[in-house]
Amino acid sequence: MTAARLVARCTRGLEAVVAAEILALDLGTVTHLGHRAVHFRSSRPDPQVTGLSTADDVFALVARCPDIGAARPGLLRLADLAEHADLAAPMRLRERHAGPFTGVEVSASFLGRRNFNRYDAEDAVGEALARRLGTAYHSRRSGQAPPPTHSGWRLTLDGVHTALMLRIAARPLHRRPYKRRSIPGTLHPPVAAAMARMAGIRPGHTVLDPCCGAGTLLIEAAYHQPQARLRGLDLSPDAVAAARANAAGLPITITHGDAARLPLPDGGVDRVLCNPPWGAQVRPNGLLAASPARWWRELRRVLAPDGAAVLLLPDPADIATGIRHGFVPTEVHRVRVAGAQPFLAHFRAPDRPGR
Structure with a gap:
């Protein structure tokens, strides 16, 4: 054959x-x-x-x-x-x-x-x-x-x-059936799927998207690893409504919240997946608008000692900012999305004292 x-x-x-x-x-x-x-x-x-x-x-x-x-x-x-x-x-x-x-x-x-x-x-x-x-x-x-x-x-x-x-399929693979609702800055599903695969999510992991938008990252993570615990937050009521509609039937919790003040305990998150609102398509709001550095501090606080974050960042300076906050980049891809060329970066959680 x-x-x-x-x-x-x-x-x-x-x-x-x-x-x-x-x-x-x-x-x-x-x-x-x-x-x-x-x-x-x-x-x-x-x-x-x-x-x-x-x-x-x-x-x-x-x-x-x-x-x-x-x-x-x-x-x-x-x-x-x-x-x-x-x-x-x-x-x-x-x-x-x-x-x-x-x-x-x-x-x-x-x-x-x-x-x-x-x-x-x-x-x-x-x-x-x-x-x-x-x-x-x-x-x-x-x-x-x-x-x-x-x-x-x-x-x-x-x-x-x-x-x-x-x-060979009836329609392009990137057109996901779950995409019932969209908002500005919605992530391209195959890019979200790549981020979920890069994260190395295992059964029982707690996975967080603190700026979840329409929920694309968490939905792709759910299809990749359905035994993970998935949670998303967003400050925009429109985003929360869109994410809940898209994630209907999936074990994903979507709530209203500010990424600069996460209602989560220290070290309680195994993986973070996020396309942060740094102004390329969506402007930061809430506490992030006044102090973007709070995003990195909250990320560091909630990640477990052996945790990891996979982020879509618009500029090399953002990778440098992550390094200054103690995150260690282990894999970086430059991609072309919506005419821009952001960086898809995998970071290891910062070292904790005594490790």
């Missing part, structure tokens, strides 16, 4: 984290880490492949050739790629995971300047695929969302290769 060639697309900077999840779940052999992409092979694609929590999406690799370059005539090569690619195995895989389809839609992205736009590339491929499959093609040029029953194709040009891929 020929091994399926699969590609997990992800947030920039999480490639190694996605590869680690693929290996931990025994989903296949990782063959290449590229720009926002992890290539892997599997002789028996497991149903869990569509449950990769740290990936934005997962595709069957249909065809790959050298990058077509910047000139418009290269669009003819894209159409030719779609015309002659072997579609049989990827289509079987897609139908096994997502059922029948009624049409074709294509999403394209490329690195570097080109003398054509993404819609030109999408239409060249999409029209060729639709002709081959005898079905409708939905162009994204109109700005309208494609019908949910259309098969999702992905085209990437990274300066070295052109890759044509087919989504």
Whole structure:
């Protein structure tokens, strides 16, 4: 049996984290880490492949050739790629995971300047695929969302290769069913899942998000380790309401509270997961607005001696601030989220006197 060639697309900077999840779940052999992409092979694609929590999406690799370059005539090569690619195995895989389809839609992205736009590339491929499959093609040029029953194709040009891929799930993996409510600054779910995995949460651990927003971090932690004790606080009533709605049915406690004055005993928290409100998307309020340093002092107070914190921080200066408060960074990834490039950092709890 020929091994399926699969590609997990992800947030920039999480490639190694996605590869680690693929290996931990025994989903296949990782063959290449590229720009926002992890290539892997599997002789028996497991149903869990569509449950990769740290990936934005997962595709069957249909065809790959050298990058077509910047000139418009290269669009003819894209159409030719779609015309002659072997579609049989990827289509079987897609139908096994997502059922029948009624049409074709294509999403394209490329690195570097080109003398054509993404819609030109999408239409060249999409029209060729639709002709081959005898079905409708939905162009994204109109700005309208494609019908949910259309098969999702992905085209990437990274300066070295052109890759044509087919989504094997019915919809992108990053679109979580639990996302009933959202608020400004809501964290991208695969990034939250990566943070939960980095934290090393074990059964019985008390996990805290002191600025929980819409609850994304705690929900991803609950799916990763359902036997943990999960608690979130937020000063915003809208955030508390959104988090409770999103976490409905999960063992997560959400309450109103100020991250600079946590209603928790000293050393009572094993893991902290947080995207603190340092002003990138959400301004700090309450006691933090007057004294941001209180956040770090409270974090230090509530963490157990062997505890850890996984934080999304906007600037290297924030990592330095954590170090000044005694936290020890053990893993750092720079990621691209919503146009910014924050740091995903794992900190070991500060040493206690007498340790």
